[in-house]
Amino acid sequence: MRSRRSDHPSRKVVVIGAGITGLVAARELVRRSAEVVVLEAAPRTGGKVRTEVVEGATVETGPDSFVTLKPEMLELVKELGMQDELVCTAPDPTVSIYKDGCLVPLPAGMNLVSPTKLLPFAFSTLFSMRGKLRMALEPLLPVGKGLEDESLADFARRRLGTEALDVLVGPMLAGIYAGDPEKMSIKSTFPQLLDMEKRGGLVKSMWLGGPKRARREGITTFMTIKNGLSRVIAALERSLPAGTVRTDCPAQAVRRHGGRWEVVTPQGVFEADAIVAAAPAPALADAVEGLDPELAIRLREIPFVSTATTTLIYDAATFPKLPKGFGFLIPRESGSTLSAATYSSSKFPARSPEGKVVIRAFVGGAGREEPAEGSLTRIEERVREDLHKVLGIKGVSPIAAKTARWIKGNPQYNVGHVRRLERLGSCLKSHPGLILAGCSYWGVGLPDCVRSGRRAAELASSVRSGREHDAVRAGLA
Ligand SMILES: Cc1cc2nc3c(=O)[nH]c(=O)nc-3n(C[C@H](O)[C@H](O)[C@H](O)COP(=O)(O)OP(=O)(O)OC[C@H]3O[C@@H](n4cnc5c(N)ncnc54)[C@H](O)[C@@H]3O)c2cc1C
Known part of the structure; x- marks a missing residue:
């Protein structure tokens, strides 16, 4: 595994973690002619996709x-x-809310957290009359000012009222992140709601923008793969050269040696010009503890x-x-x-x-x-x-x-998440070529992870070419 640099003129990248982020990064790196090895702690690939x-x-x-x-x-x-x-x-995409021992369907036309159809909303038994009137006031409310970040709950209470928070916003939006609305950062989880607030309010934006959303043939808002999302993982793995992925191979330590990166595993030490670290932040914190205790602390700040x-x-x-x-x-x-x-x-x-x-x-x-x-x-x-x-x-x-x-x-992207990422980015400036990617940082959904994996590959590819030096130094994909 140890090799002299001159023996391997192509860029060498070690990817830590074979979840969707790591595998997308690896595929993109191979397409960019890098020499890639993916280290996976578990006996199987896919991470959360199973x-x-x-x-x-x-x-x-x-x-x-x-x-x-x-x-x-x-x-x-x-x-x-x-x-x-x-x-x-x-x-039929109806979703119901369990309220007072009954399942009550969301009124037709609810878009995210705003009604876009008056009659179904007016006749719904999901909200009290008082709750509905409070929600209806939303377009008249001023834009929140001077807030660097705010919890989802505070935002929802401010714009739509407490009842909308409890009955609608909490279950619908906090559920996506398995989060606590009192702690979740609106800026990091639903920035589109902040944009809507600036454009005249949630209700107005949904009325104007929601129904007009172009419907594409054969595409629904949510889609999946007939025989399971693991098929995507298998296809990603097949797109890599044989032997690229090493399972049962946890990255135990990440270190610098002679101007290059080294990743210590039970299967040996892997050298690289760059590392795409696509394991969740707490697992990565353990691996970088010896390299930079401050970086480990910053990674553990993400709950x-x-x-x-x-x-x-x-x-x-x-x-x-x-x-x-x-x-x-x-x-x-x-x-x-x-x-x-x-x-x-x-x-x-x-x-x-x-x-x-x-x-x-x-x-x-x-x-x-x-x-x-x-x-x-x-x-x-x-x-x-x-x-x-x-x-x-x-x-x-x-x-x-x-x-x-x-x-x-x-x-959990709690209030202050962006600040935490900024501090993490500052730490990474001392470690050019160490790129962090995956669900811990800029988005938890599968599309976010795919984007992060691609971006990480782009950053890792530019390490030796000298391009994008600043971005590489602040390696948060
Ligand atoms: C129950 C549940 C339901 C979800 N539902 C949806 C949904 O319907 N739609 C959606 O878009 N998203 C959903 N998500 C979110 C999405 O699945 C994840 O955010 C995404 O799969 C994370 O991918 P990842 O590659 O970043 O991380 P992971 O999938 O966590 O992969 C990281 C990999 O790193 C490995 N690893 C850890 N430590 C080390 C180490 N030291 N060395 C080497 N490897 C290591 C792990 O074993 C793992 O394989 C859901 C998540 C959960 C938990």
């Missing part, structure tokens, strides 16, 4: 789909020649919380009719183990076999991690209990279940 087949159903234990409004993931799927495997969502998913599969013949739509969200005040559930067999019918009802439930997140950190059996029991209560089901048992825990697996 598909299994249970009772003939495609079960995702991590992400189950991706948003197409950010184009990077859709583009990647097409580049990999997998467009025929793309699956759209079913036509992570635990979540779990449980997928339950039922025989449709014995299962009562599912409510309409894609699933439901549960406000955190309800005290339920569940934060949300997706009717997977309704949302993506192509991924479930005939005669089966497939429901995927979410557990945990900021401020309610305890249930997600229990044993797999206990999580499943609690999910089953709460799910049956919400759906009003009695005397029916699933024929199969699959639970996965993601202990400290979800990064």
Whole structure:
């Protein structure tokens, strides 16, 4: 593994972590003629992306789909020649909120967190009259001034009122990040809401902008891959030269030696001109502790919380009719183990076999991690209990279940996240060629990770060419 530089004239890059970010970076680096090795701590690649087949159903234990409004993931799927495997969502995207012991559908025309259709909003039982009037005042409110950053909860209370925060904004938006709305940074999680505020308010922006959004043929807001997102991981891996990815090979230490980088692993020391570090921030902190304790501290400043998913599969013949739509969200005040559930067999019918009802439930997140950190059996029991209560089901048992825990697996972009990244960027100035990428920094969704992986490859490629020197020095992709 150790080699004299003159033996290998092409740029050598070590990628740490074979999640989607690391694999996208590796593919892009190979396309740029770099010599790449990907080090993966786990016995398998994919990181959070993990598909299994249970009772003939495609079960995702991590992400189950991706948003197409950010184009990077859709583009990647097409580049990999997998467009025929793309699956759209079913036509009825209704989502319900569990309120006062009932599932209440979001009124038609709700766009993000604003109503765009007057009548369904006016007649909805989701909000009280007082709550509706408070939301209706939103276009008249002044733009918030002098705030460097603000929590999602403060923003929502300020613009839409407390009821909208509890019933709508918390479950819908905080759920995406498994976050606590009182802590989440609006600037780092939903900057588009700040833009809308500046353009005359959320309601006005949604009225003007929402319905006009161009609908493209064969594209829905959320899409997935018929036989699972792990197919994308497999295709990425196939696009790399044989032997590029080393599994069971954790990066234990990152260090400088003779002007080059070295990554210490149980399989030996790997030398490189640049490193794309695409492992989550806390894991990376351990590896860079000896190199730069301050950098390790900065990486540990990004908090992570635990979540779990449980997928339950039922025989449709014995299962009562599912409510309409894609699933439901549960406000955190309800005290339920569940934060949300997706009717997977309704949302993506192509991924479930005939005669089966497939429901995927979410557990945990900021401020309610305890249930997600229990044993797999206990999580499943609690999910089953709460799910049956919400759906009003009695005397029916699933024929199969699959639970996965993601202990400290979800990064939190809390208030001050941008400042934390700036401090991290300052530390990285002392380490040219060390590029940080992935879900810990600029976005948690799959499209964000694809963009980050690509950007990291671009930065790593320019290390020896001398281009983009400043960007490389502040290597946060
Ligand atoms: C339950 C759940 C549901 C989600 N749902 C969605 C969704 O529907 N849509 C969506 O867009 N996003 C979703 N996300 C978010 C998205 O899945 C992740 O943000 C994304 O997959 C992260 O990719 P990554 O490559 O940055 O990190 P990871 O997937 O975490 O990959 C990092 C890799 O680094 C490895 N590693 C760690 N330490 C080391 C080390 N020392 N040396 C070498 N390797 C190391 C890990 O084993 C892992 O393989 C979900 C996330 C979770 C947890």
